[in-house]
Amino acid sequence: MARITAGIATSHVPAIGAAIDLGKTGEEYWKPLFAGYDWVKQYQAREKPDVVVLVYNDHASAFDMKIIPTFAIGCADEYAVADEGWGPRPVPPVKGHADLAWHIAQCCILDEFDLTIINEMAVDHGLTVPMSLMFGEPRAWPVKVVPIAVNVVTYPPPTGNRCWLLGEAIARAVESFPEDLNVQIWGTGGMSHQLQGPRAGLINKDWDRAFLDRLTGDPEALRHMPHIEYLREAGSEGIELVMWLIMRGALGPRARELHRHYHVPASNTAVGHLVLEPAGKEKP
Structure with a gap:
């Protein structure tokens, strides 16, 4: 039986990907940020996950104003790396786990979540930057990925509670998959940042x-946080943090925090990173 063994949250700032690709990770500006991810690289080498359910938002690479799904699931065998205007990142293509993805889609849709099924999709920095932060620069990614794309670009985005409930539904789907798989779920995006207007740089x-x-100790409060608080306190792009609640909902009401990293700034953004495990999992 498949099982979710960990939840990981991280920012997916595009400048982080550029710093990796241009060999700048050892520079004074970037070094403290990347040092905070050394722990998780060792954790992943020890845990050896088979599949990552990776929750992220697309930045007009796969979707545009013609079609904006609230929740979309990639069900392909492979995903190309998107060209975001300066060529695709020099990272391996992302291998999918189509069988698990279709199973999650079926279970969640029958669980009354209307997921949009995507069979061909390019993935941008929202997905590839977290992969680089967790696994470095391998010749091939050591895991398969089930991408879950969430609309947090055009209003209205989903509520925190709806994201949490989707996480619960994904967990039920994974647990009913018959293959023995070590599955992690990641929530990406954030933290506080605003890219435009008089509050740009917030x-x-x-x-x-x-x-x-609160994500660890009082997640119930985050489920019901209104959109306006994200906007007021974390800036217009801070709404990306609702995607972390999909990850958190999949872990159950109680989780154990293993690692935390917070760094300011990366470009014009605050970077956050957490590694959580379900409370019932044995300690490493």
């Missing part, structure tokens, strides 16, 4: 740190 360290605390 970073709210206190609010970000409180969000990290």
Whole structure:
């Protein structure tokens, strides 16, 4: 039986990918940020996940204003790396786990979540930057990926509670898959940042740190946080943090925090990172 063994949250700032690709990770500006991911690389080498259910948002690479699914699931065998205007990132193609993806789609749709099924999709920095942060620069990614794309670009985005409930539905689907798989679920995006308007460059360290605390210790409060609080406290792009609640919902009401990293700034963004395990999992 497949099982979700960990939940990981991380920002997916595009400049992080550029720093990796251009060999700048050891520079003074970037070194503290990347040092915070050394722990998780060792964790992944030890845990050896088979599949990652990777929750992210597309940045007009696979979707545009012609079609905006609230929740979409990739069910392909492979995903090309998107060209976001300066050529595709020099990273391996992303291998999918089509059987698990179709199983999750079927289970969630029958569980009354209307997922959009995608059979061909290019993936952008929202997905590839987290892969680089967790696994470095391998010749081939060591895991297969089930991408879950969430609309947090055009209003209305889904509520935190709806994201949490989708996480619960994904967990039920994974647990009913007959193959023995070590599955992780990742929530990506955030933390506080705003890219335009008079508040461009906004970073709210206190609010970000409180969000990290609540994600582990008081997730019930985050389920019902209104969109306006994300906008007011974390900036227009801070709404990406609702995607972390899909990950958190999949772990159940209680989770154990193994690692935390918070860094400001990366480009004009606050970077957050958490590694969580279900409370019932044995300690490593």
